[in-house]
Amino acid sequence: MQKSNLGKRIAKSRSLYVMIIPCMIFTFIFAYYPLTGWIMAFENFRPAKGYWGSKFVGFDQFRFLFEDFEFWRAFRNTVVMSMMNLVFGFVFAIVFALLLNEIRHSAFKRITQTVSYLPHFLSWVIVCALVQSMLASDGIVNTVFSKLGIIKKPVLFLGEPSYFWWVVAFSNVWKEMGWNSIIYIAAISGIDPALYEAAELDGAGRFRRMWHVTLPGIRSTIVVLLIMNLGSILNAGFEVQYLLGSNGLLVDVSQTIDIFVLKYGMSIGNYSLATAAGMFKTVIAVALVFSANAVANRLGENSLM
Amino acid sequence: MNNHAIKRKKRFHIPVFDIVNTLIMLLVIAIMLYPFLNTVAISFNDAQDTLRGGIGLWPRVFSAYSYEMVFRNRLMVTAAFNSVARTLLATVLSVFFSAMIAYVLSRQELVGRKFITAYFVVTMYVSAGLIPTYFLIKKLGLLNNFLVYIFPGMISVFNVIVIKSFIQSLPDSLTEAAIVDGAGHFRCFWNVVLPCCKPVLATVALWCAVGAWNSWFDTFLYAPNADHMTTLQYEMMKLLSSSMQTGRDTSSIFGNNSQQANIITPVSIRAAVTIVASVPILVVYPFLQKYFVKGVMLGAVKG
Amino acid sequence: MYSVFRGNTVVDPSPIFECGLGFYIQKAVLEEAGYVIPRTLDEYFDIIEAYLEKYPEIDGVKTSGFEILCDGWRNWALLNPAQNLMGDANDGAMFVDYQTFEPAFYQDTETAYNLYKKLNEEYRKGVISAETLTMSYDQYISKLTSGAVLGFYDQGWNFGQAVDLLKADGKFNRTFVAVPVTNEGVRDGYIEGKNPDGALPTGLNGIGITTKCKNPERLLKFYDWLLQRDVQDYICWGVEGEDWVATDTGSKAFTPERRAQWLDSARRRDETGFTVWNYSPAWQGLYKFDGAPVRSNDSAGEYLASQSEYDQSFLKGYGIEYPAEMHSEPIVRPDYFPVWAMALEDGSAAAIANTKITDVTTKYDSRLVLAEDDAAFDQIWEEFLTEFHKIDLDALKDEVSRQIAVKMGF
16 A cells, blocks of 8 residues: 555656756765765875875874864864854844835835945955954044043954954954845745735734734744754854964964864865864764754744755 | 825824934945945055055045056956856856755655755765865866866755745745646746745845856866966956965965065055956846845735 | 085175064164164163153154064064074074084073063063054054054065155155174074075075976076076166166166166066066076176165165264174075975974964964063963973974985985
């Protein structure tokens, strides 16, 4: 009984299979097949010798990573900065999308939206140069704060470890808020206007409408993006941290896994180390994504799988 | 009658919310616009004078020299052509395939749906690294081949998931209507579902376009010396790397620490490069904005 | 890899005009102090402090006593000075004794302790600001161009752009000169002497010929031709009468127009082809045949003629011809020099040790300079020593010794 049922179902969806199997093969070639390269993590890989000619060293590369206190410090830094970026990034992007949605003058709305994602196109090198000049002791931030009486003497923002993570988080918001909000604006535009009308007739004010109509309307988008970004948590990147935090005072809080791997891996030609770190990241990311997905499912949310 | 009353009320009573909101938006504009205008100002400033620092919204010593340096490139036309070509091709193909996979994965009747979705999702977080990917590209004969700009990134699972989530929020009545009419899955996908996804497709198209437009690393890895394959971004990067030995650009980090003496000042050239590289793509967005208008869906269901 | 090229050269080394490395100080400060030559850190900072007190602002900008640049790979200002105080030139991570050719570490010596202690003192006195350790290279150059920086440790090529701007502004008294600061009684070794056998390749610059090159022989023939006397003369000096005239000593001198063009870095970049042939193989120095200089850079006459009026009076104040004469006679470096150019094998323990040394010293040296008081300083120093000795230092030391032995032919 079950067998024929299954057979029937497969037959029914055969055009779906036609559409998707070529894509699966494609993905296999470009994403799964290169994983044979993971063997590099267990060797002292030398490009000239290739996969099979390089010396096999078992877990030595992993041991180098896990036994180094600096690596775990980098791990901590990466996770903290990622979480801060995630939270701030989401909150600001969503709030911005909601507020922008309330602007009625369409030209003003479009202009604001276009301007808001301009910083996304500036490279981190430029943005960091600006951040540095703004946070200098004679820069805007210190000047304004002194005038307002918040501080008595200029604060060395880029020299105090306790401020660094906030500097990174806010720099990220500045750069990416507008860009990140695009998807939410797109999602909002898909909400049925009838829902708004109904809410208005029910006497709902601005905030009520945002809370009961707009937010729920984009909830699935938010959840999905949240889950996917959670998986990238160990990829806090390295450009910002490298550019702003390489000085000796900040290095304990600024060094991310990528920077660590760059220093002890790529820059001295040790690709095996980079591969080992990559494997480590993958394992954690996949675990996180699947757990987050399970949680979302439990909560009845529209999840990934 | 009711509408009239509401409208009259609104004309005389400007809500505080709108005032505050407008102010916030103006603040946002100021904050976001400043860095960009500053970069433009620096790009038009004399290279040596820029060393002094402290340029605001206006160049202190006007000079178009940086732009001259950027455009004084025999490969400019080829590069521009390649950039546009790869962006268009990559975007169209990527959006199509991502949407198609998203559609398939959104169908409840797909047997093994969970497994197949997981199969794709895992690839987002799994990366073999530069070297294995290089070996693969070489094996496939894609080195110095234009297709290397299209194939490797063609299926972006991130985009797939975003579109899928959007499709799943569409009312079921949509597809049910189509199936009742006897349409096969592909028909359903192409004629019914896709047109309803305009906002999210526009967003994904924008992401693909910007991604394709900005990439230079793949040129650097797979076609570094092939003049016929160069792109605008790659030419920009070459310019930056040669005149920009400040050690601050990413490509020099991958190599050794340059001990060479720096000769040319990079800051204003860096600024000019940024402007030249980003302005074309900025022009694209306004055309996509019309898809983000409210109520795009309305007609589809009722009709 | 390089092999030492000896014999068969056609040039002698030209005189060394300026010292390109070390503790730089504004000429105005030296002038104010009566043309003294500070030889110890104490003397150096004393005159800076005196000037700082007298002129808290220069041209509307707050005067800065001493800057330390530490931005990414430009970290030598923070990490290297100790070896110079001990009499070595710039060897990188290790200090090599010229008698025994044994490499040693200088980062944990008493000299280093005293150096950072002194810097810390100056920081607490307000001569050094905390911000100096967080600034970027761009900010550093922009500060130097203001003319309000009195002193710093650096290498000439790193801040050359700022000097060009100062000169363009006419602020010659705000340009800098390197002074021979060392430990008490130690001979200064900042200047790298030129090998009397002629232009010795240091294993850094070179040309690469791609394997796709269709005719490498022709390329090499081109370079051979480039090295001929009359071709070099044409490239470096130009046409007689138009660009240069003969001097009474049989040498060459630029015409005023040509000199003005050469000295203006912007014009030099735009109007001469200098960037093209600058990296091609070339001779450096004075031709053995008639003592004529290969390039204007090698010509004493050109150097003197290029000095501004202020510089000329400055040099007269010291009674010397070139700024380099403030230093002791340059020592000719042995063949292995410098250590920092040695290639360390990919992923080797030596490479890892090298990276870790940079990391640890960057971190702790910064904190040492900014220590709040003596007790904090000593505590940080103790922490530093513990971390420093956790590194596998022998891996690097052995590798460096090995390379020295190979290059010296032991």
